[in-house]
Amino acid sequence: MPKLDGTHILERLRERLEDLRQGKEVAARDFRALLTEEQEAAMDAAWAEQQALRKKKRARTNEEEVAFGWKTKREIHIETYEQALVQADDGMLETFEQLQRDAKVRQARIYMKSYSKAIDAGKTEEVAESLANNDLTRAGLNRIDGQRVGFQSKRDREVWEMEQKILGRIRSEMTPEELEQLDLAEEHEKALRERGKKLGR
Incomplete structure (x- = not known):
């Protein structure tokens, strides 16, 4: 069980x-x-x-x-x-943070194991990355390459919805200064993502 x-x-x-x-x-x-x-x-x-x-x-x-x-x-x-x-x-926020940490660790393990196995089998780096990302998709985890896959289980949708509600509640309890800092951090992350896409990362 x-x-x-x-x-x-x-x-x-x-x-x-x-x-x-x-x-x-x-x-x-x-x-x-x-x-x-x-x-x-x-x-x-x-x-x-x-x-x-x-x-x-x-x-x-x-x-x-x-x-x-x-x-x-x-x-x-x-x-x-x-x-x-x-x-x-x-304790729900801590629970979600722990679940996210566990998912990231699992994601890294699956990716590295699959990637290393493909490289050891003589595959090119590009093929190895693709195979590792496919294994992440099969495991129901986010892909490293950022590609979105349509499959999502009912449980994943429920967790995502709960996560969004909690994040919304946290955001509603923030002071104006904290909100401003959060907005700046989000804009910075968005700019880094866009720069990475332009550079082909």
Whole structure:
């Protein structure tokens, strides 16, 4: 089974939280699978506190239960998932940055392995570059030569859309000075790309 990354966990936390709020039954194994050890420990501690509270104070009515601060196990689970969702959402930018770094490393490995193999087989540099770029396309990664390939999986589109939303949110929270610096950096990168194309790079 593939390892879940932050984007999967966030989506599944939302689904499980919605199930809990609607009163659906969630297996303990499924429920705990999305929590960190710290979140599990905090949830277990909250339930232990509730059990101790019930032994100290006996409530006869629902109003007394509320007044004493009693909570059901489901309410504690919902609170835990709400906190886990906030933490996962806060860490989303770091998750995307890590995913991008991992993709760049994977891209470099695939490209260099394919390129070296082609050169060792006596292919020309141009052919080796083309073969390496084709291997990147098959792996679903961006090509080094910048050529766009039409194939994109549903997951790639979803990640790209999420990435654009996060970048938009970050941009909206920037100060005018930060926005100006970002615009200058983007213009500089664009100029470098255009210069590279003119030089045939």
